[in-house]
Amino acid sequence: MKSFVTLLKNELKLNIRNMNMVIFAVILPLVVSEYRERKILKRFQVTPVSPAKLLVVEFTIYCLFCVVSMLTLFPVAMLFWKIEIRGSLLSFLGSWLLTMISTLSIGMLVGGIAKNMKTASVTACILYFPMLIFSGATLPFEFMPPAMQKVISAFPMT
Numbered sequence: 001m002k003s004f005v006t007l008l009k010n011e012l013k014l015n016i017r018n019m020n021m022v023i024f025a026v027i028l029p030l031v032v033s034e035y036r037e038r039k040i041l042k043r044f045q046v047t048p049v050s051p052a053k054l055l056v057v058e059f060t061i062y063c064l065f066c067v068v069s070m071l072t073l074f075p076v077a078m079l080f081w082k083i084e085i086r087g088s089l090l091s092f093l094g095s096w097l098l099t100m101i102s103t104l105s106i107g108m109l110v111g112g113i114a115k116n117m118k119t120a121s122v123t124a125c126i127l128y129f130p131m132l133i134f135s136g137a138t139l140p141f142e143f144m145p146p147a148m149q150k151v152i153s154a155f156p157m158t
Contacts, residue, residue, distance in 0.1 A: 003049050007057045015061050031058050032111030033120035059104060066100045102156035103131075131155045 015031075032055065035041050041051040077083040085092075107124060114120035133139060134148070135157035141149065152158050 004053060004057065007049060007053060008060060011054070011057050012061055012064070015065075032108055033114045034117050036112070037116045055108070059108060062104050062107075063100065066104075070096065099156050103128075106156070131157045134158070 035054070041054065044051040044054055074083075074085065078085075106127060110123045110127065111120050114123055134144070134152045135141075135155060137157070141152070141158065144152065
C-alpha cells in the first residue's frame with residue numbers, strides 16, 4: 001500500500017504539471033500508450049512496483065480528476081445558469097460512477113491497444129466525440145429517431 005501511495009503522489013505531480021492531462025483527463029488514454037511506447041511499463045517489470053500497479057494508479061488519478069470536475073461543475077452551473085438539482089442523489093452518484101468507470105475503461109483499453117500516442121489520440125476522439133454528441137448533452141435524446149435512440153442508449157455517456 002505504501003508503494004501505491006508513493007506512486008500515486010509522483011504520478012499525480014507529473015499529471016498536474018502536464019495541463020493537457022488535467023484538461024482532457026476523461027478522454028485521455030494517452031498516458032498508457034505513452035508509457036508503453038517509451039517502454040516505461042517494461043522498465044517497471046524489473047522493479048518491485050508492477051506495471052499493473054502503475055495502471056491502477058493512473059486509473060485512480062483519472063477518477064480524482066473526474067471527481068474534481070464534477071465538484072466544480074455543479075456550483076458553476078448553479079451560480080451562472082441557475083440549475084436546480086432534483087431527484088435522488090444516490091441514483092445520480094451511482095449512474096455517474098458507472099459512466100465514469102466505463103468511459104475511463106474505454107480510454108484505458110484504447111491506450112493499451114494503440115501502438116503509439118498518435119493512434120491512441122485519434123482512436124479516442126473517434127470513440128469519444130460521437131458518444132458525447134449523441135449522449136443527449138448536445139442533441140436532445142428525445143428528438144432522435146427511435147432506431148438511433150436504441151443504438152445510442154448503449155453508450156456509457158447516455
